[in-house]
Amino acid sequence: MPRHTRGRRPRIVFIEPAETQVRLLSPAQTAVLDATLNVIAADPGAVKQHAAASALRDFQHDGVRVIFYATALGSILIVTYIEVD
DSSP: OOOTTTTSOOEEEEOHHHHHHHHTSOHHHHHHHHHHHHHHHHOGGGSOBOSSOTTOEEEEETTEEEEEEEOTTSSEEEEEEEEEO
16 A cells, blocks of 8 residues: 655654754754755655664664654654764
């Protein structure tokens, strides 16, 4: 059965702690984060589950870590935590 979001990327939303983390990033870190979010949005289902909570997804690559979960239809990704080296 085709997914609701097939052909469309999900909208990315940050909850308050993640918003605060984004505001503290340098412009270079923000650019790296943006590229990482594009990778995640292309196929969020391919991201491994978080070790402590199966509803969460944990993406780590090249000094960037993003923890998020998706809505039931996958049309919105809710970012809960961001780390950028």
